[in-house]
Amino acid sequence: MILNKLKMILRYYHTLKYLKLRQFFWRIRYRFFRNNTADLSPPPQMRDENGIWKLPAARRASMVANNCFLFLNQEGELNSVDDWQNHSSKLWLYNLHYFDDLNANGSSERTEWHSSLINQWINDNPPAKGEGWEPYPLSIRIINWIKWHLKGNQLTPEAIESLAIQTRWLTKRLEWHLLGNHLFINAKALVFAGCFFHGIEADKWLEKGIEILLHEIPEQILQDGGHFERSTMYHALAFEDMLDLYNISNRFPRAFKTWNKEISTWPEIIKKMGQWLKAMSHPDGEISFFNDAAIGIAPTPSEIFRYAEDLNIECADLTKEEVIWLRESGYIRINHHDIALIIDIAPVGPDYLPGHAHADTLSYELSINDKRIVINSGTSRYGLGAERERERSTAAHSTIEVDKENSSEVWAGFRVARRAYPLQPEVLSNKNEISVSCSHNGYLRLPGRVIHKRTWNITETQISILDQIDGKYSSATSRIFFHPEIKPDLNNLEGHFSVDNQQFFWNLSNGDPVLSNSKYSPEFGVQMDNVCLEINIDSPTVEFRIELPNSNIQNSVQEI
Structure with missing residues (x-):
């Protein structure tokens, strides 16, 4: 005890x-x-300015019928006042209060539903009471209502009054205790409200939002364009946020004239964010899974890039380069003909905000012929519980677990204690070979002071992953998770799998391999059966090799 x-x-x-x-x-x-008292004074006047507004990125439709919603792949109905506050999932309730469907695919066909839903929210959610008044869903709702209005719909006087009350409440609840994407979305909401309204009060909202953003943009968007939480999903959301901010600065140019110099840097930042997202997406067009990441939360990458193009921002596609090293965020992508290999040599996130981190250091994902082959297990849920713990664990990622411990001490849904840091990353490339190597210190906390080093190597005929474990340990297990469509077989130390009727043979240098059943979660609320190759390691080194058809390696490394 x-x-x-x-x-x-x-x-x-x-x-x-x-x-x-x-x-x-x-x-x-x-x-x-x-201060729990809401300010119910009349709203400021609306700003009379008519710049250019482009259609923002659209998500999947989530309002599937009048008062019926599909969030996180779970359907629910809104039949009473209590339904705004009662659901087994807090994240599901948050989504209900976001109002994302106002700007989703096909939203123009649901305008009457949306108008009714806005009025219902105002009537059922009195100021300062319930989930909808928490600062994060509050911020997203403010933005969505204003976007809905700017694309040609009309907010009622009651909704405009409610927007002002909501914004005043937000100013008292900025999430300084969390920082990160929460504070960023708070600031974005203040900017939207400060532009939408006019007058002294609105100008204060705008000034406060811009003040926060001018600090948080260089803090959260790294020099290589990646979001500092090292999650592809949250990066896509941050990319969308930056595009929205640039969009509204064009819609209300006079409101932003004080900050023209600062805003002039945004397109270049956005370009780098787009390059990063392209580098971290699979050939199938969707995001890779490192840290908390799932398809269907952000708009699709292709939709976000459409939005960027509409704003005259071109994001270069660096995936034509054979090696892309996102040095500051800590990821490497190797492109070789029909192969895309994405490697995690990153810290788990910013030290003061690792809530979306997984213990996935030195994991990787692999696509061949535009099909995902090797994967991490994804994210199906938030909150507490055994499955949330499993999905964040080292054992749910294509990397090595030592003594049944996580490489970073993830716990309690969103917490991390001692965490792994990458050591001595190195990239070598020539006409015959591409090699990436890195170690991490996450297991130095164990009695045996273990260091795990991994080297990925691509030649004309082979992909190999060589693991070296230095130190004393009782057990070590390498796991290779296969996409549900891939059905590998195993015969002693070798086997094969098929991609588009093409066979790929693999083999191991040593170890005790078994095929086990696992779960893959490409979206919240979705779990699919898949296969994991577990290799119980019985020597200091083990090598996994996939044989390739003959091809030529070119010498090309692009650092960002």
Whole structure:
């Protein structure tokens, strides 16, 4: 009992020691000194300015019938006031309050439903009460209502009044205790509201939003264009956010004239974000799965790129380069004819905000002939529970687990204690070979002081993954997860799989391999059966090799 308490105290210590002082300060302030009174004064006047507004990126439709919704692949109905607050999933309720369907695919066909839903929300959700008044869903709803209006719909006077009340409430609840994408979306909402309305109060909202963004954009968007949480899903959302901000700056140019110099840098930042997303997407057009990532939360990459093009922002496609090293965010993509290999040599995220991190260091995903072959297990849910813990664990990723421990101590849904850091990444490329190597220190905390080093190698005839484990350990397991469409077989230390009726043979240098059943979650609320090759490692090194048809390697490395 005492030992368990001590372990928990140490876990909290190793989790909390990375937080910024202001995160502690604002958490205490919001808990004990919060103003719970909403400001119901009349709204400011709407801003009279008519610049150019482009149609934003559209998501999947989520309002499947009048008062019937499909979020996270779970259907639910809105039949009473209580339904706004009651659901087994808090994330599902958040989605209900987002109002994303106002700007989703085919939304113009549901305008009457949307008008009715906005009025229903106002009537059923009095100021400062319930899930919908939490700052994150509140921010997204403010943005969505304004987008809906800007594309030609009409918010009623009651909805305009509600928007002002919601924005005033948000100003008291900015998520300084969380920072990251939460604070970013708060600031974006203030900018949208500050542009939509006019006057002293609206100008203060706009100034505050821009002030936060001018700090957070260089903090959250890395020099290679990647979002600092190292999640492809959250990167796509941040990419969309930047496009929305640039869009609204064009719609209300006079409102932004004070910040013209700063805004002039946004297109270049957005271009880099687009390049990053292209590099981190599979040939099938969708995102790879590192950290919390799932298809269907952000608009599709192709839809976001359509939006960028409409705003006259061209994002170069670097996937024509054989090696793309996203050095600051920590990912590498290798393109070789019909092969796309995406490698994780990244930190799990910013130290003070690792909530969406998985213990996936030195994992990778592989596509051949535009089909996913080797994958990570994805994300099907948030919150607490055994499945959330499994999906974040090292054992759910195509990498190595030592002594049944995670490479980073992920726990409690969104927390990380001691975490792995990449060591000595190296990329070598010549006309005959491409090689990437990296180690991590996540297992140095174990008694055996273990270091895991992995080397990926592509030649004209072979992909190989060589693992070296230095230190003392009781057990080590390498896992290779296959996409559900891939059915590998196993015969001793070798086997094969087929892609589009083409056979690929693989083999191992040593180890004790078995094929096991697993679960793959490409979307929230979705779990598909797939196969995992588990290799119990019985020597300091093990090599997994896939034989390739003959081809030529070219010498080309592009760093971003």
